[in-house]
Amino acid sequence: EAKAMPGSGFRFFDAALAADVQARSAIEHDLARAIRADEFFLEYQPIVGVESRTVRAFEALLRWQHPEKGRIMPDMFIPAAEKTGLILPLGNWVVREACREAATWPAPAGVAINVVGDQFKDRAFVGYVKQCLMETGLAPGRLTIEVTESVFSVDETVIRESLSELRSHGVRVALDDFGIGFSSINNLRAFPIDQLKIDRSFARAMMESKRDADLVDIILKLGRTFQVTTTVEGIESEGQLDFIRQRGASEAQGYLISGPVAGPDVMRFLAQTDNRLSA
Ligand code: C2E
Ligand code: MG
Ligand code: MG
Ligand code: MG
Numbered sequence: 001e002a003k004a005m006p007g008s009g010f011r012f013f014d015a016a017l018a019a020d021v022q023a024r025s026a027i028e029h030d031l032a033r034a035i036r037a038d039e040f041f042l043e044y045q046p047i048v049g050v051e052s053r054t055v056r057a058f059e060a061l062l063r064w065q066h067p068e069k070g071r072i073m074p075d076m077f078i079p080a081a082e083k084t085g086l087i088l089p090l091g092n093w094v095v096r097e098a099c100r101e102a103a104t105w106p107a108p109a110g111v112a113i114n115v116v117g118d119q120f121k122d123r124a125f126v127g128y129v130k131q132c133l134m135e136t137g138l139a140p141g142r143l144t145i146e147v148t149e150s151v152f153s154v155d156e157t158v159i160r161e162s163l164s165e166l167r168s169h170g171v172r173v174a175l176d177d178f179g180i181g182f183s184s185i186n187n188l189r190a191f192p193i194d195q196l197k198i199d200r201s202f203a204r205a206m207m208e209s210k211r212d213a214d215l216v217d218i219i220l221k222l223g224r225t226f227q228v229t230t231t232v233e234g235i236e237s238e239g240q241l242d243f244i245r246q247r248g249a250s251e252a253q254g255y256l257i258s259g260p261v262a263g264p265d266v267m268r269f270l271a272q273t274d275n276r277l278s279a
Contacts, residue, residue, distance in 0.1 A: 050244060058111055111142065126166055144194070147176060179199045179215070213243075232249050
């Protein structure tokens with residue numbers, strides 16, 4: 001028999017977990033319908049140069065506007081989309097929509113898209129990206145494909161070939177959420193990338209502990225050694241921005257600059273940024 005005190009705690013935990021599992025499985029069932037019903041849209045979060053504060057790119061972030069449940073964020077449904085294989089049509093939609101939208105922005109502002117390993121397993125994916133670029137007229141150099149290190153658990157040859165083909169076409173490749181999970185210097189040696197995005201957990205931690213500050217310093221040096229753009233995610237304060245500027249980061253992303261904005265607001269954001277600079 002369970003002891004009264006810890007038992008009640010565990011029961012609470014189980015209930016919360018069960019509710020979460022149930023919510024996710026309901027989402028799985030709903031995803032296919034939602035794709036057919038066109039319930040998805042993108043928001044765009046600016047990434048700026050640390051020195052210039054001018055916009056380099058906007059990261060496309062997927063949202064699901066559910067007719068009853070309201071807005072659902074990607075952490076709730078991307079895992080379900082991967083599990084059901086629906087990430088393939090959904091991911092293709094993201095590519096086309098982001099390219100179409102970005103083609104209307106003034107150059108050189110680019111767009112970054114998040115892509116998961118399963119999308120590369122579909123060997124048609126890279127061709128699909130090229131086709132979208134051609135049809136929308138977006139210059140390949142204005143597109144960045146963000147992958148996390150979990151893609152390296154997919155067949156290495158497939159990933160290497162896909163990333164190489166994208167890069168030789170002029171598309172940029174970024175390693176997202178770097179510093180957590182399976183981070184390995186070997187991934188930097190073995191896979192061709194253009195950009196390192198340091199996970200947002202570091203932006204907070206580096207202000208609180210010397211160890212984390214040193215780690216950020218080392219990752220930034222690593223980026224310079226491999227001659228890649230270094231972007232720090234999750235910048236929420238001027239203090240954090242100063243900190244990474246002093247340590248030579250190239251780019252910043254985070255609520256200090258702006259949260260994700262709706263598609264139609266991108267042009268307004270660009271105009272405001274220009275105003276600030278000329279002011
Ligand atoms: P990510 O690629 O690391 O995207 C950044 C996430 O951090 C976004 O959350 C963004 O809103 C949030 N964020 C940005 N700045 C700050 C900040 O200053 N502070 C804090 N606390 N958070 C900040 P979001 O939109 O909920 O996306 C979560 C994750 O979902 C993304 O993480 C990405 O891995 C995934 N995701 C989003 N869109 C797509 C997509 O189209 N396809 C795939 N496969 N994954 C996507
Ligand atoms: Mg990302
Ligand atoms: Mg990220
Ligand atoms: Mg992250």
